[in-house]
Structure formats: structure tokens, C-alpha cells
Amino acid sequence: MSRRGDNDAVVVGGGVVGAACALVLADAGLQVVLVEGREPPRWQADRPDLRVYAFAPDNAALLATLGVWGSVLAARAQPYRRMRVWDAAGGGELDFDADALGREQLGWIVENDLLVDRLWAALPAAGVRVHCPARVEAVEQDAHGVRVRLDDGTRIDAATAIAADGAESTLRSLVGLPVSRHDYGQRGVVAFVETELPHQAIAWQRFLTTGPLAFLPFAGGRSSIVWTLPDAEANRVLALDDATFARTLTTAFAARLGEVRGVSARAAFPLRRQLVGEYVRGRVLALGDAAHVVHPLAGQGVNLGLRDVAALRELVRGAVSRRADWAAPHRLQRWGRQRLSENTLAAYGFDTINKVFSNDEMHLTLLRGAVLGKVGCVPPLVDLLWKRAAGV
Numbered sequence: 001m002s003r004r005g006d007n008d009a010v011v012v013g014g015g016v017v018g019a020a021c022a023l024v025l026a027d028a029g030l031q032v033v034l035v036e037g038r039e040p041p042r043w044q045a046d047r048p049d050l051r052v053y054a055f056a057p058d059n060a061a062l063l064a065t066l067g068v069w070g071s072v073l074a075a076r077a078q079p080y081r082r083m084r085v086w087d088a089a090g091g092g093e094l095d096f097d098a099d100a101l102g103r104e105q106l107g108w109i110v111e112n113d114l115l116v117d118r119l120w121a122a123l124p125a126a127g128v129r130v131h132c133p134a135r136v137e138a139v140e141q142d143a144h145g146v147r148v149r150l151d152d153g154t155r156i157d158a159a160t161a162i163a164a165d166g167a168e169s170t171l172r173s174l175v176g177l178p179v180s181r182h183d184y185g186q187r188g189v190v191a192f193v194e195t196e197l198p199h200q201a202i203a204w205q206r207f208l209t210t211g212p213l214a215f216l217p218f219a220g221g222r223s224s225i226v227w228t229l230p231d232a233e234a235n236r237v238l239a240l241d242d243a244t245f246a247r248t249l250t251t252a253f254a255a256r257l258g259e260v261r262g263v264s265a266r267a268a269f270p271l272r273r274q275l276v277g278e279y280v281r282g283r284v285l286a287l288g289d290a291a292h293v294v295h296p297l298a299g300q301g302v303n304l305g306l307r308d309v310a311a312l313r314e315l316v317r318g319a320v321s322r323r324a325d326w327a328a329p330h331r332l333q334r335w336g337r338q339r340l341s342e343n344t345l346a347a348y349g350f351d352t353i354n355k356v357f358s359n360d361e362m363h364l365t366l367l368r369g370a371v372l373g374k375v376g377c378v379p380p381l382v383d384l385l386w387k388r389a390a391g392v
């Protein structure tokens with residue numbers, strides 16, 4: 001096998017995607033080094049992380065094979081069994097049901113910090129060597145491998161380097177992977193809220209002309225909200241006092257769960273579509289947010305990144321079982337093309353949904369009514385929502 005030094009892969013970035021990637025590669029028998037720029041968050045049960053994901057079953061299965069999912073479930077993961085989507089302008093309602101898929105749940109609502117905490121707990125036993133805190137500063141590569149230099153002066157040689165260092169990826173920039181970026185001019189306002197009526201283990205999403213508003217079921221009867229708003233409007237609601245915020249939110253959600261009563265601290269994050277044009281440059285790969293940032297309306301940010309990792313696992317396993325070089329350029333390129341097409345399709349699918357629904361132009365209002373009034377009327381759109389929700 002072609003490789004430089006003792007390492008098969010150096011993974012840069014130890015968020016959910018990077019840590020899972022390091023574990024997957026180690027599980028396939030590779031020598032892996034993980035580099036992370038800051039101490040990972042420690043999950044605290046009494047301080048829930050505002051960044052939550054609608055975690056899909058295929059990714060739960062991936063984490064189960066790594067021996068991590070059981071500890072996530074034991075700590076805190078709220079199953080959701082149904083998903084209800086409707087439009088403030090009227091029309092019908094989409095209702096996705098786990099029963100229709102013969103499943104117990106469509107997925108789980110899980111905190112980012114909890115996933116990171118449990119993935120990191122599994123690194124030592126998997127034999128992953130960790131450099132933390134350390135940031136990648138330079139990279140060079142030739143036909144046989146890569147050399148990564150860290151800001152503490154350490155040099156790491158490996159057969160491949162994997163950029164999992166998030167949306168502002170340094171490694172991606174260092175190797176010159178091209179990026180296209182579109183700011184939506186929207187922000188996602190996140191908070192935990194208590195509601196008058198129980199959430200019923202349903203993920204609710206109401207489309208308003210300002211953007212979608214999601215109420216995701218969370219432990220302790222609370223809901224986690226993701227409220228997409230134009231930048232100025234997001235700043236305005238962030239500055240409201242709790243009581244006014246709760247009233248404004250109740251109205252925006254058409255009091256579907258009765259009055260919003262308790263509100264946690266709030267935060268907001270800017271929304272953009274950011275896609276790399278290539279996933280592979282020589283022996284450097286990009287995955288997770290380093291490769292694709294998508295609109296959060298279907299809660300798919302981390303799910304797409306973990307699917308990059310699952311596809312990489314298939315590549316490595318297939319090559320290793322045939323005693324072939326898993327890092328051969330044609331194999332990496334094939335992986336990259338497959339991920340590029342799937343993630344680009346997903347990103348533009350969410351884009352279209354955001355555009356069609358976050359708009360009050362007459363023809364788009366009619367289209368929305370058609371989509372929500374007769375499920376199946378616009379099959380690709382409905383299909384996309386359905387599949388992304390259920391991870392199939």
C-alpha cells in the first residue's frame with residue numbers, strides 16, 4: 001500500500017464528522033491521527049446544547065457500529081415518530097409517519113455536544129492518536145502521501161489528509177479546493193421552549209413567508225426551535241424580552257402547541273449554501289461542513305457529513321478486503337464524485353424548498369398549495385422531504 005510515515009490518515013477537525021471519520025477508519029484497521037484546534041466540549045446534562053440535530057437512522061446505525069450510539073441513547077436522545085409540515089398561507093399538510101415505514105421512529109433529536117463528547121470518549125480504545133489543541137498550518141503532498149504541519153511545530157506524515165475542519169476549513173484552503181458560496185440573508189434562531197401542549201414526539205415545521213419555523217421534540221417535554229428569519233428580523237427577535245419573544249413565537253407558530261411559556265437563552269447562526277466543486281485534491285479529501293454547508297430546514301447538516309463518512313468506510317472496506325490501495329487516486333476520485341452529486345442535489349433541493357416556501361409571490365403560493373394540498377402532486381420535492389426526514 002502506498003503510504004508515507006506510519007499513518008494511513010490524518011483527520012483535521014474533531015467535530016461530529018471528523019471524530020466519526022477517525023473512528024470509522026481506525027475500525028477498518030487503519031492508523032489514524034486526529035488533529036483538533038480546541039478542547040472538545042464536555043456534555044453537561046443540565047446545560048443542553050442549543051445546536052441539536054434531527055439525527056437520521058442510517059447515521060445512528062453508523063454510530064452503533066462504532067459502539068457510540070448506545071451511550072448517546074442512554075444519555076439523551078428524543079425519538080420523533082412523525083413529522084408535520086404545513087404552510088402559513090393555507091393548503092394541506094404533509095404528515096410523515098414512522099408507522100408507514102414500519103419503524104419505531106423517524107429519527108432522534110440529539111445535541112451536538114453530546115455526540116462530540118461520546119465520539120471522543122471512544123477514540124482512545126480505537127487507537128486513534130489525538131493532537132489537541134493544535135491547528136493545521138501547512139500541508140504538502142506528493143504521489144505517495146501528505147505531510148501536515150501543525151502550529152505547535154509537529155509534522156505528521158500520512159497516506160491521506162482529511163479536511164473535516166468545518167465551514168471555514170483551513171486544510172481545504174491550503175490545498176485550494178474551489179468553493180462557491182451563497183448567503184441566504186437569513187439566520188437560524190435557536191432556543192429551547194416550553195409549550196402549553198405536549199409535543200407528542202412530532203417534529204413540526206411551519207413555512208412562513210419569512211422562512212420555516214421548526215419545533216423539534218426534546219427531552220423533558222421541551223421543544224427545540226429553529227426559526228429561519230431574514231437577518232434584520234432575526235436580530236429583532238433575539239433582542240426581545242422573554243415574554244415578548246414567547247408571544248411572538250406563539251403567533252408565528254399559530255399556537256399549534258398552545259402558548260409558548262418558558263424560553264431558554266437564544267442564539268442565531270448565519271445561513272448559507274457553501275459547496276466545494278471537488279472533494280479530492282491529490283491525497284486530500286474534504287467532508288462534512290468543510291465540503292458542504294446547507295440550509296438547516298431539513299436538519300441535514302450533520303447527516304450529510306456522516307454519509308460522506310459512511311461512503312468512505314465502504315470504499316476502505318472494499319479495497320482492504322481485496323488487498324488494494326484504498327487511497328489510490330481513482331478510488332478517492334470515485335468517492336468524491338459520488339458525494340459531490342448527492343450533496344449538491346440535497347443542497348439545491350433544500351434551496352428550492354426554501355425559495356418556494358419563503359416567498360409570497362402568487363405563483364409560488366399556488367405551487368405550495370399544490371404540494372401541500374395533494375401529496376405526490378410534485379413527486380421529486382415531496383420525495384426529497386420524505387427521504388431526507390427518514391434517512392432513506
Ligand SMILES: Cc1cc2nc3c(=O)[nH]c(=O)nc-3n(C[C@H](O)[C@H](O)[C@H](O)COP(=O)(O)OP(=O)(O)OC[C@H]3O[C@@H](n4cnc5c(N)ncnc54)[C@H](O)[C@@H]3O)c2cc1C
Pocket residue numbers: 012013014015016017018035036037038050051052053054112134135136164165166167168169170171190226267268269287288289290296298299300301302305
Ligand atoms: C450555532 C449553530 C447551530 C446549528 N444548528 C444546526 C441545526 O439545527 N441543524 C443542522 O442540521 N445543522 C446545524 N448547524 C450546522 C451543523 O452544526 C454542521 O452541519 C455540523 O456541525 C457539521 O459538522 P462538522 O464536523 O463537519 O463541522 P464542525 O462541527 O464545524 O467541526 C469542525 C471542527 O474542526 C475544528 N477546526 C476548525 N479549524 C481547524 C484547524 N485549522 N485545525 C484543527 N481543527 C480545526 C473545529 O474546532 C471543530 O471542532 C448549526 C451550526 C451552528 C454553528
